[in-house]
Amino acid sequence: MNDIVNHSVKKGPVRRRKQLSVDEYVKGVLAGDRTMIGRTISLVESTSPRYRKIAQEVLLKLLPHSGKAHRIGITGVPGVGKSTTIEALGCNLCEAGHKVAVLAVDPTSSVSGGSILGDKTRMNNLAIQENAFIRPSPSSGTLGGVTKMTRETMIVCEAAGFDVVLVETVGVGQSETVVADMVDFFLVLMLPGAGDELQGIKKGVLELADMIAVNKSDGANEKKAKLAARDYKNALHIMKPQSPSWSPPVICVSGLANMNLDDMWAKVRDHREKLTKTGELQEKRTEQQYRWMWAMVEDRLMEALKSHPDVKSQIDSIHDAINNETLTATVGAQRILNAFGLTETL
Numbered sequence: 367m368n369d370i371v372n373h374s375v376k377k378g379p380v381r382r383r384k385q386l387s388v389d390e391y392v393k394g395v396l397a398g399d400r401t402m403i404g405r406t407i408s409l410v411e412s413t414s415p416r417y418r419k420i421a422q423e424v425l426l427k428l429l430p431h432s433g434k435a436h437r438i439g440i441t442g443v444p445g446v447g448k449s450t451t452i453e454a455l456g457c458n459l460c461e462a463g464h465k466v467a468v469l470a471v472d473p474t475s476s477v478s479g480g481s482i483l484g485d486k487t488r489m490n491n492l493a494i495q496e497n498a499f500i501r502p503s504p505s506s507g508t509l510g511g512v513t514k515m516t517r518e519t520m521i522v523c524e525a526a527g528f529d530v531v532l533v534e535t536v537g538v539g540q541s542e543t544v545v546a547d548m549v550d551f552f553l554v555l556m557l558p559g560a561g562d563e564l565q566g567i568k569k570g571v572l573e574l575a576d577m578i579a580v581n582k583s584d585g586a587n588e589k590k591a592k593l594a595a596r597d598y599k600n601a602l603h604i605m606k607p608q609s610p611s612w613s614p615p616v617i618c619v620s621g622l623a624n625m626n627l628d629d630m631w632a633k634v635r636d637h638r639e640k641l642t643k644t645g646e647l648q649e650k651r652t653e654q655q656y657r658w659m660w661a662m663v664e665d666r667l668m669e670a671l672k673s674h675p676d677v678k679s680q681i682d683s684i685h686d687a688i689n690n691e692t693l694t695a696t697v698g699a700q701r702i703l704n705a706f707g708l709t710e711t712l
Contacts, residue, residue, distance in 0.1 A: 390425045395526050396431060400499070408502060410518045431502050432524035433651075435467075436638060441535045441571075442555030447581045447617075448534050451555060451621030453489040457531055458627055460495040467523035468492070468500045469516055470534045498527060517548050517658060534634035546574040547654055550642055551634050552648060555581045556598065558618075559590035573605055573613050576683050578634055583618035591618045611640045676705040 386394075391409065394402025410421045424522070442448050449470070458467045492498050502520065520531050535545045547551040555576040572578075578598045583591030598616045607613055615633055621624040641647040671677060684701055687693035700711065 367658045388423045395428060395522055403522060406522050407519050410522060411515045423511045425521055428521055428525035432521045434530060437520060438551045438553060438634060439533045439549035440553045441515055441542050443677050445623045448555060449488045451491040451581055452532055452534055454621045454624045455627050456498055457495060460497040464530050465497045465528040466530045467528035468532045469519055470500060470502045481500045517685050541576055547657060551576045551637055554578050556582055558587045558594045570625050576637055577614050578616045579619045579630055581619055581621055584620040585622040590625040596684060603609040609641060609646055611644050611646060612637055636645045653670060671706050674706050679704055680705050
């Protein structure tokens with residue numbers, strides 16, 4: 367007994383998990399191993415240069431096994447019922463034989479850097495489904511609350527055999543634009559009876575929507591939901607559709623009551639069939655990859671610039687000079703670029 371106690375309090379070297387090979391990651395993902403899927407996503411999300419290189423090698427081997435899934439972004443203001451709707455829809459799809467991956471992006475705490483929300487605890491029924499996989503990830507302060515590696519995480523999930531990938535956003539800021547640029551179908555959830563239905567709705571959100579679903583439309587909200595749906599339809603009529611093959615529908619649903627979610631999914635399938643037939647879906651995905659490539663170039667260049675030793679040595683004095691109004695922002699920017707090695711004048 368004493369030996370056990372002493373062993374439990376004895377401090378020794380921390381055991382680290384064995385670093386897996388690229389092929390071990392790939393084999394585990396393709397086999398649908400939950401543990402390996404999780405470890406691979408953690409590898410992809412790592413900011414370490416060493417792990418980033420391994421992750422790209424893994425992704426390159428997984429890429430041929432991806433691309434067949436329905437990629438659906440779901441957004442809406444906080445409180446609209448995104449998680450409830452996703453859970454109900456996900457359970458329906460699992461029962462129909464689909465494999466569903468949910469990438470639920472959490473806001474990041476500015477203090478701890480960790481996730482504030484816990485999507486697995488908000489989707490209890492879906493979390494226990496054998497054919498479901500939920501991955502909450504902190505946003506790390508990236509644009510729109512979407513992690514930088516969400517696109518790569520989608521590749522991992524698709525290679526693992528998930529044929530439906532749902533990306534839930536925090537529904538604030540510019541998250542709509544970011545998510546719409548990585549999915550095939552963009553669903554916007556709205557609330558009924560929230561005062562003036564069109565007040566505060568950004569035109570850009572309606573332009574991005576492939577479908578608007580007025581949630582919480584059951585019971586006493588039915589009449590208000592139908593009125594709201596009518597307003598949204600009228601608003602969409604004056605906007606140019608993103609695709610000549612698709613006019614965004616407006617439907618009334620209830621995630622809590624599981625009302626009209628089958629109809630909602632039928633419209634998602636109809637959208638995919640039409641855009642696949644015209645070739646628009648492949649064109650859209652290709653354009654998304656091009657934009658993502660350049661976004662990554664910009665991101666890495668900013669990382670390189672900020673970490674450059676000559677830039678770091680001057681940044682404090684440049685900030686002070688701007689603060690003291692002895693230097694303009696334009697000249698300050700030029701000095702930073704000069705320190706980085708770019709000599710062309712702004």
